[in-house]
Amino acid sequence: MRIITCNLNGIRSAASKGFFAWLEQQNADVVCVQELKAQEKDVIPTYQEVGVLSGTFHYAEKPGYSGVGIYARRQPDSVRIGWGWPDADREGRYLRADFGRLVVISLYLPSGSSSEERQHVKYRFMDKILPELKALRASRRHVVLCGDWNIAHTKKDIKNWRGNQKNSGFLPEERAWMTQIFDEVGLVDAFRRVNPDAEEYTWWSFRGQAWAKDVGWRIDYQVVTPGLAKLATRTAIYREERFSDHAPLSIDYDYAFDRPQPRKRATGSKSVRSRKAAVNRRPRS
Secondary structure (H helix, E strand, O other), X not given: OEEEXXXXXXXXXXXXXXXXXXXXXXXXXXXXXXXXXXXXXXXXXXXXXXXXXXXXXXXXXXXXXXXXXXXXXXXXXXXXXXXXXXXXXXXOOEEEEEEOOEEEEEEEOOOOOOOHHHHHHHHHHHHHHHHXXXXXXXXXXEEEEEEEOOOOOOHHHEOOOHHHOOOOOOOHHHHHHHHHHHHHHOOEEHHHHHOOOOOOOOEEOOOOOOOOOOOEEOOEEEEEOHHHHOOEEEEEEOOOOXXXXXXXXXXXXXXXXXXXXXXXXXXXXXXXXXXXXXXXXXXXX
């Protein structure tokens, strides 16, 4: 099974730069995307069906902001749009699709770099979603949370770590929260499972020569349950083309996506129809 995640920084922009043409060649089973910056009316059929992949989306209420999506090789058994906290659900930040025993979530954490107010929003999001993460860990399902977490966890995940220790995305409180997810909740950074010492990045500022000089941050993750982490075999961050300020992260798992798997419904999960959501534009430091 191959899963890809990428923050598109606008689905229409990424499409114009060749993202979907590239994606059709990747033999992916599931693709999670973030920061659609589009409404339902903007997502034309070309964006809804990409080769054998079919998309489901959670749009933001405010046009031109946020939004997440999941493309898959087969139809999900159920879809959950939002996780129940209205402030985040209005901002289009959480989409879940169940495929038998496998649970896939496209997640987009807020950025706090634009203002102190938005940093407080980010902290509230982190507090509110923690019980959801604990429930997913306890669900006895294979779970993968793909997305832009807007946090570089360790010094290996950011090129200029010394100069960013007081900046949103590398604050001690944010990094400690990620450590809590891995060490206490028991979820696993699948990229680090395969590449414990790699210094590779998934986001580069459009400013200066960040891309050319590889002055980046690794803020896009596939965070998975331990059983699925053991099945991760290969990772790749694609940089030959630039579709966004983020690069696609692909991870292969020794798991048969097309084979039906025994499943139990997650406690409290429910299928809901699409609801739209609002978000502020996310500049970066």
